[in-house]
Amino acid sequence: MTKIRVHEYAKKVNRTSKEVIDELAKNNVSVSNHMATLDSEAVSKLDRKFAGNTSNQQTSKPNTSANNTNNGQKNNRQGGNRPAQGGQNRPTGGQGGNRPAQGGQNRPAGGQGGNRPAQGGQNRPAGGQGGNRPAQGGQNRPTGGQGGNRPAQGGQNRPGSGGQNRPGGRGGRPPAKGINQGRRRYRPAPQPKVEQPLPEKITFYESLSVAELAQKLHREPSEIIKKLFMLGVMATINQELDQDAIELICADYGVEVEEEIRIDVTDLEIYFEESEETVEGQTERPPVVTIMGHVDHGKTTLLDSIRNTKVTQGEAGGITQHIGAYQIEEHGKKITFLDTPGHAAFTTMRARGAKVTDLTILVVAADDGVMPQTIEAINHAKAAEVPIIVAVNKMDKPTANPDRVMQELTEHGLVAEDWGGDTIFAPISALKGEGIDHLLEMVLLVAEVGELKANPAIRARGTVIEAQLDRGRGSVATLLVQDGTLHVGDPIVVGNTYGRVRAMINDIGRRVKEAGPSTPVEITGLSDVPQAGDRFVVFEDEKTARQIGESRAGEALQEQRVEKTRVTLDNLFDQMKQGEMKELNLIVKADVQGTVEAMAASLMKIEVEGVNVKIIHTGAGAINESDISLAAASNAIVIGFNVRPDVNAKRAAEEEGVDIRQHRVIYKVIEEIESAMKGMLDPEYEEKVIGQLEVRETFKVSKIGTIAGSYVTDGKITRDSSVRIIRDNIVIFEGELDTLKRFKDDAKEVAKGYECGVTIKNFNDIKEGDIIEAYVMEEIKRV
Numbered sequence: 001m002t003k004i005r006v007h008e009y010a011k012k013v014n015r016t017s018k019e020v021i022d023e024l025a026k027n028n029v030s031v032s033n034h035m036a037t038l039d040s041e042a043v044s045k046l047d048r049k050f051a052g053n054t055s056n057q058q059t060s061k062p063n064t065s066a067n068n069t070n071n072g073q074k075n076n077r078q079g080g081n082r083p084a085q086g087g088q089n090r091p092t093g094g095q096g097g098n099r100p101a102q103g104g105q106n107r108p109a110g111g112q113g114g115n116r117p118a119q120g121g122q123n124r125p126a127g128g129q130g131g132n133r134p135a136q137g138g139q140n141r142p143t144g145g146q147g148g149n150r151p152a153q154g155g156q157n158r159p160g161s162g163g164q165n166r167p168g169g170r171g172g173r174p175p176a177k178g179i180n181q182g183r184r185r186y187r188p189a190p191q192p193k194v195e196q197p198l199p200e201k202i203t204f205y206e207s208l209s210v211a212e213l214a215q216k217l218h219r220e221p222s223e224i225i226k227k228l229f230m231l232g233v234m235a236t237i238n239q240e241l242d243q244d245a246i247e248l249i250c251a252d253y254g255v256e257v258e259e260e261i262r263i264d265v266t267d268l269e270i271y272f273e274e275s276e277e278t279v280e281g282q283t284e285r286p287p288v289v290t291i292m293g294h295v296d297h298g299k300t301t302l303l304d305s306i307r308n309t310k311v312t313q314g315e316a317g318g319i320t321q322h323i324g325a326y327q328i329e330e331h332g333k334k335i336t337f338l339d340t341p342g343h344a345a346f347t348t349m350r351a352r353g354a355k356v357t358d359l360t361i362l363v364v365a366a367d368d369g370v371m372p373q374t375i376e377a378i379n380h381a382k383a384a385e386v387p388i389i390v391a392v393n394k395m396d397k398p399t400a401n402p403d404r405v406m407q408e409l410t411e412h413g414l415v416a417e418d419w420g421g422d423t424i425f426a427p428i429s430a431l432k433g434e435g436i437d438h439l440l441e442m443v444l445l446v447a448e449v450g451e452l453k454a455n456p457a458i459r460a461r462g463t464v465i466e467a468q469l470d471r472g473r474g475s476v477a478t479l480l481v482q483d484g485t486l487h488v489g490d491p492i493v494v495g496n497t498y499g500r501v502r503a504m505i506n507d508i509g510r511r512v513k514e515a516g517p518s519t520p521v522e523i524t525g526l527s528d529v530p531q532a533g534d535r536f537v538v539f540e541d542e543k544t545a546r547q548i549g550e551s552r553a554g555e556a557l558q559e560q561r562v563e564k565t566r567v568t569l570d571n572l573f574d575q576m577k578q579g580e581m582k583e584l585n586l587i588v589k590a591d592v593q594g595t596v597e598a599m600a601a602s603l604m605k606i607e608v609e610g611v612n613v614k615i616i617h618t619g620a621g622a623i624n625e626s627d628i629s630l631a632a633a634s635n636a637i638v639i640g641f642n643v644r645p646d647v648n649a650k651r652a653a654e655e656e657g658v659d660i661r662q663h664r665v666i667y668k669v670i671e672e673i674e675s676a677m678k679g680m681l682d683p684e685y686e687e688k689v690i691g692q693l694e695v696r697e698t699f700k701v702s703k704i705g706t707i708a709g710s711y712v713t714d715g716k717i718t719r720d721s722s723v724r725i726i727r728d729n730i731v732i733f734e735g736e737l738d739t740l741k742r743f744k745d746d747a748k749e750v751a752k753g754y755e756c757g758v759t760i761k762n763f764n765d766i767k768e769g770d771i772i773e774a775y776v777m778e779e780i781k782r783v
């Protein structure tokens, strides 16, 4: 037998040389040092002490892990050291019990370990692991190497044993991560769910989906769906619930619900609403007056007369600038006049929802009496609910007949005070400046009754009177401050534009630093040119103004794309159904007054439940721009009987989306309105050109006629198309397609780039070079 040295034996039994030497000493074997050789007797003595445990000793030494795995599986002592490890040692019934085959006992000692050098040893500083993994490789994986790569195998990883099995081994991998089996097994045991308490109150905006409601109530969506089901509502998790459903569910849980009201900060109108803050501190403000009337009755003369007599006092030649509005002082009280020619501005502004006028002066020439535009003006003012003062002008003229004016106006609902009515009539001569003072006093009187108030302490808000692009100064806008005080430097949003008030000029061309309620001023500093009638609002800082201005500009662009839904006969019924229409406003124009009256009377008789017909204006003569602007402002339909819209009216109607209906037979008008109100208008069709063909050859076939061998140059042609034959840019025939063939077969349609044979019903005179236009009639969807 070969001799073995002390250190060799020590190594073999995994002890230190010193331990071996000590043991030898105990057995009275004396050795000088670790290099000493041992005889067989000494070895057998040592074996009694060490040999039986060789493997144990090896595995139990954490630092000698390289050897450990070899023996791990059959190592009994290991269990003692590491209670949870190893197949044999599984104290937890679940695992061990489930996997009897796993333990090291079942395996030939060392077999596995031998296959898995990489596993236990190097990767697992805790040497015992080798013992922990009897199932690896051996059982499940015949190839040991593989086993080594799959540290999470086996029952060891089961809940409860996992921690023990993985004393930081696996080269630092978190337990079971990245291993499919392991992942599932590591899932903590399902715990009974603790229900979160219900909230006391929830809020919502417009609607909530089932999932959102569940989240707000801290409940599972399935629970909500069940409840809805019990309430007779079948819902899915993404289904939107309306207010009723939300309230029902919340009532069931005893949770309070509140609908959020969100304010659209970009809607400038909201800043015009009175609040406690704005009402408190309100003081009297000057009235804002417009002047209306028939052509040549003296509007401009009156405006000039007032301005010259009042504004220029002390401001000799002061008016260098015309800003579209001016302010005068009468008896210490100010009056603001909107100096806009005619009533165009008045109506455009109202069409845009701006109410700027507190009262209107209706100028009627005493020598001419009530004329069509006088009536229009009355109707405009009435529709806007603005009080009217009648200025009976040209009283200086010998032909003046104020009584006639009074008489005529009575027919339009304006009855003079002297005659028992409540309309103020002021006889004037605009040219001579007579009666102006009295007129202004009357204005102040009406204003007083109106209790016009504003709060000069708040941030300014108001309306654009006019605006344009000035070469030198950029965007220039005349604003009427309606509430608050406007200052130079104020961050401002005007319509869809914004900026900072750079400079302010008042109505007499002076630079001012601030402008209070009812004051017109011209400002510069806007990023773009606003439109007359646009609202403006001052904001606390420039950032807010910019944000709101920019988002309004974006919205405006969007809106341009989606045309405004004005009432038309086509959408009337829908609007009625949606409850948006209670009154159908009509403007009736006809060739002669008699017809106008007859038509108005018949229209008034139309009875359809839910809607009243209201005729807001009638007149003899062509449909003009003023009719359109009144219609746009009042959401009315214009009916023309034997009259047509003039060019401007046509353009305006297109721009504003006003519906004009032209007829020649009275009963047709009545019928159309009535059926529109009942939602029974016949469908309307629109022609849609779908393709174009070029005739390249023709063939005459007896019995069939002329076949046009054609090439589709654009779009397509379908079997049911109507066709138009165009020769030298002139339509020579319009009719139906008879046959459409590709080679010899009938074709349903032939697209661009293909040839086809075409015959046309009742038309054989087709020639080479003719163009065939194919079109279909499509039903127009009613908006």
Ligand SMILES: Nc1nc2c(ncn2[C@@H]2O[C@H](COP(=O)(O)OP(=O)(O)OP(=O)(O)O)[C@@H](O)[C@H]2O)c(=O)[nH]1
Pocket: 293, 294, 295, 296, 297, 298, 299, 300, 301, 302, 341, 342, 393, 394, 395, 396, 397, 428, 429, 430, 431, 432
């Ligand atoms: N005699 C007399 N003529 C007047 C009076 N007021 C206006 N006129 C004259 O009537 C004509 C028309 O006056 P304007 O002020 O231009 O009338 P308007 O209503 O502004 O007319 P349009 O701007 O065309 O709508 C002018 O020639 C005026 O001089 C008045 O009080 N007496």
